[in-house]
Every structure is written in C-alpha cells, then in structure tokens.
Amino acid sequence: MNSPFSAFTLKNQLPHSNIPRRRCYSTEKIEINLINRKGERLVLQAAPDDTILDAVIDSGMDIESFGVCEGTLGCSTCHVILDQPIFEIMEKICPPTAEEFDMLDMACGLTETSRLGCQLEVSKDINGCTIRIPQEVSDARNL
Template structure:
C-alpha cells in the first residue's frame, strides 16, 4: 500500500488523484480533481503558484518541475509553451507550465516541484492574487 510523506495510506476518492506539491522543504498532499490543471489545483488548495496570465499561456509564472518519469509520460509541450519556458526562472529539462497540465491518472502520487521564484514582469511591487 502506498503511503504519503506523513506515513499515512493514500485514500482515493472518486474522480480525484493524489498529488504532492513541494516548495523548498515544504510538501502538501492534495486530492486533485481529474481534469483540473496543476495551476487551478494549486489555487484551490492555497498553494503559492502565481499564474499571472490566469492560465492563458501568456507568461511563465506557473512554471513547475516534474520528475523525469512523469515528464516522459506526458505529451510534448507546444512550441508556445517551449517559448514561454525559455523565460522561466530555474528552468530544467523537465519544466512545464502548470496551466497546460491537466490532472489524470498519470499524476497519481507524483511530486510537483515549485521553483523558489518566478519571473513576472510587473512593476511597482504588484503581486497578483490567486484566482
């Protein structure tokens, strides 16, 4: 039986997938709704993933890092996503944009790593709030 980072068994609820968000040393186990994006899942669960363009594939602030195993299971990013990832802070070979990733069974018990910072080209100290 699989256990979460706290040592408790994962429970599977209908239409949900267990995913783990990690930022620095902090982890949070989430029961994500199938079909939701990583970005919307983060916002629904008070996880600090910016998403300045509100999921419209126009920025790189929802940049996440996936395991090589998960990355290889997913479809190739579009050219537009690759272009935006080139602007992402701490880009890796398994970087993706959270607004482009819809939760399904491939994400079960996977760790979604949030970079320590984002590149948002806003001015005057503006910090967007999750939507």
C-alpha cells in the first residue's frame, strides 16, 4: 500500500503532531548564545533555515515549557528577547505576522524586541548573537 507520506516526512514530524518540520541538514552551523530562564549562558548550534525552536529541540536543551505547541503558533512559550540589531535583521529575514503578534500579546516580559522562537529562521547573519529567554513564561493556550 502506498502512503502519501514519505519516510522523510514521517521521521521528521514534530512530536505528537502531523505537521512536518522543515529540516535543513547542512553541515554549516550557526552559533547562538542563549540565555536561559535561570540566566545561564548556553551555546546553541543551529543549521541555517532551522527555527530557533527547532535548534533548541534538536540540541536537547531542557528549557521548561519552551515551545509546548510545537511551533504551531498556538502558545507563547517560545518567547525570546533579541538585541535591537538582531531584531532588525530578523524583521527582514522573517517579518512578524499578525498571528505572531497575537500570541506575543499574551507573553510574560514582553519587550519591543520580543519574538517567538518558532517564527525565527536561523541565518548566518545572526552568527554569534545573544538571545534571551524571559524568566517567566505564560502559555497562551491557558488564557
């Protein structure tokens, strides 16, 4: 029996979801400094075109409640804070949508440079940048 899903798609779905993850298997890695909820600096290695959320999941970092909706714009738990120059770069690479703004409205610790990690695609333009995860988290699904 032929399935409409390839082995690639099935292996690369988000956990507990039918939504395929767009994956880039580049050997090139972008380094991102991630400040977690405890204020600890972690170094994240990400492939170009992955999202910040994908990179955190792939790295195995245990960040409480980060990305619980698995990147479907159904919560605000992957809320991150960018430095102004990085925010401006990301606005050009992946402009925010109305749906992202709606979810950000429900995030704790919102700033003018806040974005959702599931909407931010990694590029070489942000190599070496620092991204902060707010200390508090709110899940928009519970509001």
